[in-house]
Amino acid sequence: MLYYIHTQPENVQPIIPRGITIPLLRVCQQLLLPPIVTYADSVLYNWGLINPQTSPSEQNGFGALSLPLSAFSTASEPTLDNLKLLTTFTGTRDEEVFHLSAARIELRGAEALELMRETMDEVFVGDNTALRRITSYLQKLSTVIKDLSKLLAGVRQGCDPEVFYNQIRPWLKGQDSGPAAIKWVFEGIDEDPTLAQPTELAGPSAGQSSLIPALDIFLGVSHAKDPPTEQWLKRMRMYMPRHHRNFLRHLENNPRPLRALVEANKNHPGLLDAFNASVESLKEFRDTHVRIVAIYIVGPARRAAERLGQTREGGTKGTGGTEAMPFVKSTRNNTTASKLS
Numbered sequence: 001m002l003y004y005i006h007t008q009p010e011n012v013q014p015i016i017p018r019g020i021t022i023p024l025l026r027v028c029q030q031l032l033l034p035p036i037v038t039y040a041d042s043v044l045y046n047w048g049l050i051n052p053q054t055s056p057s058e059q060n061g062f063g064a065l066s067l068p069l070s071a072f073s074t075a076s077e078p079t080l081d082n083l084k085l086l087t088t089f090t091g092t093r094d095e096e097v098f099h100l101s102a103a104r105i106e107l108r109g110a111e112a113l114e115l116m117r118e119t120m121d122e123v124f125v126g127d128n129t130a131l132r133r134i135t136s137y138l139q140k141l142s143t144v145i146k147d148l149s150k151l152l153a154g155v156r157q158g159c160d161p162e163v164f165y166n167q168i169r170p171w172l173k174g175q176d177s178g179p180a181a182i183k184w185v186f187e188g189i190d191e192d193p194t195l196a197q198p199t200e201l202a203g204p205s206a207g208q209s210s211l212i213p214a215l216d217i218f219l220g221v222s223h224a225k226d227p228p229t230e231q232w233l234k235r236m237r238m239y240m241p242r243h244h245r246n247f248l249r250h251l252e253n254n255p256r257p258l259r260a261l262v263e264a265n266k267n268h269p270g271l272l273d274a275f276n277a278s279v280e281s282l283k284e285f286r287d288t289h290v291r292i293v294a295i296y297i298v299g300p301a302r303r304a305a306e307r308l309g310q311t312r313e314g315g316t317k318g319t320g321g322t323e324a325m326p327f328v329k330s331t332r333n334n335t336t337a338s339k340l341s
Helices: 018-031 039-044 056-066 093-123 128-156 161-172 211-219 227-239 242-253 258-264 271-307 324-336
Strands: 047-049 083-085
Touching: 039 093, 083 093, 093 128, 093 161, 093 211, 093 258, 128 258, 128 271, 161 271, 211 242, 211 258, 211 271, 227 242, 227 324, 258 271, 271 324
Parallel strands: none
Antiparallel strands: 047 083
């Protein structure tokens, strides 16, 4: 649908014909997702292996049927250097690098989720042996999050900011990223009483990843002091695959006693430092995000305005529709405030 809309003249109200509207909305009803491209579409489900391992049957034809079962290999495990993007809007290497940096973050982040699980198993034991293990897990978690920062910064190695802003970003803009007065019109909705005019039409955003929200919940990072930020993060969950939404809901609805355990055992060797190191690493990740927003959105937007002889007023929206720089600074500051003294 985004492809259809963004091939229409700019500043003209997009009208989605019934031939797109009805099947799209019916499918999205079943998926419990908004009818627009999401982070899951552009990143989570949009990768393949550069060099997948092949089985003897693929190499030798039907003759391989005579080989023992042990001779057949399984597909290669995904690794950071063996990923490729399957689909892009622009066909540019820059777009591939942009989305693959996010895919690599998700892949590396799998270890963080495992460390979270192992930590919580020990939290419910809470003895000295458990405290030593938790300290070790938190030290490892800090290292993993630092790796996420490096992978995020790696987008600069192959994705030019001007190419991103002027060629890639326009394809990712949802209704929220465009002029407020222009609403998308879906034809044919009145033909099916089970369908309704979509209200959630933000474009794909890294805020729709469940990885960083999971780390926030685990480490006790709260965004409640900044209601617009908290509300937008909650809203982005509507664009996540439903199992990811359920996972975050499960984390929130079950007690997360890690912070309380650390506070109650501040004198245990290394525990407090390990916890704060993980929070600091998450803050550094958000520092990197602030720089990326400045380089890929704020800077090109300013230069585009200068070329047109305009003066920029207000902020610059990200593809998800939020004011990009205030949002990333808010999440960074909230993370800093979550350290334990």
